[in-house]
Amino acid sequence: MTSTVLLADIGGTTTRIARAGADGVPFDIRLEANDSYGSLEELLHAYLASLSGEPPRCAALAIAGPIDGDDVRLTNRDWRFSTRKLAEDLSFARLSVLNDFEAFAHGLPLLTREDLLEVGTGRAVPGAPMLLCGPGTGLGTALIIPREDGHEVLPSEAGHMRLGAVTTDEARIVAHLVRDLGPVSVEHVLSGPGLVRLHRILSGESLSSHAIIKAALDGQRQEKESCHVFLRLLGRVLGDLALAFDAKGGVFVGGGVGRAMAHLFAESPLRDAFEEHPPYRDRLALVPIHVVMHATPGLVGIGEIGRRLLVDA
Known part of the structure; x- marks a missing residue:
């Protein structure tokens, strides 16, 4: 049996990389810009070259x-690879590749x-x-989707749905974005780069997403307003998706921007925007919302996939 498995959670900006043993728990964790x-191949080669002992022969x-x-x-990055060639180049006997939020969900x-x-209150419906x-x-x-023998995960590209406007300020935001980008998707606003765009439209200032969130947490009025508009839009989209999938088991907000904004959620319009879907306000009021605060939840999920690879190796 292979003793360790290589794990990597590869985002558009940062890669979280680690190893795991038969328990699937990540160790030797590193965050790489x-x-x-x-290329991804270069990043993985560098990590593997830094390890001592027998290298992993499986990867997730x-x-x-x-x-x-x-x-x-x-x-959101100009990286591409062949799974077959990557496995050959890095001498992996087994390689599993998943969408990042599919892995996170596991x-x-x-x-x-x-x-x-x-965020607010609610009670999850078991199953x-x-x-x-x-x-x-x-x-x-x-x-x-919970099953009797575990759970099933369905990945989605819902971030590329079209973004609509409900209020006049949202209509102004969408009009700016259409002028700059053409057709506007949800993630053109609900992302780190999206927060930068939103704040520039609302304030005329160009700040990084990190600087905007830090200033909002420090109580700066303009940055806090931008974050509240962001969270209002996020709440509405979460409500849309919760209704689309009847997600009475709960809504979980992940992602680096979501975690960074976590302590702004309570006083923001997010929960009200989530519930404001007539005639289903009462239905959505029962759905719990949680922000995932774990620093590397993607590695936890891909570690579970890696554990299965080792069991079957």
């Missing part, structure tokens, strides 16, 4: 993009209460579908 590497990769066959492309049942921050959605470099989504 993707801009430091010319979570990719920020759809997985439709051997040719894999990241949605780890959701393994998280504890300490890993979650509740009902659960929605995972989170802003980062893009907007990831996945659906978790």
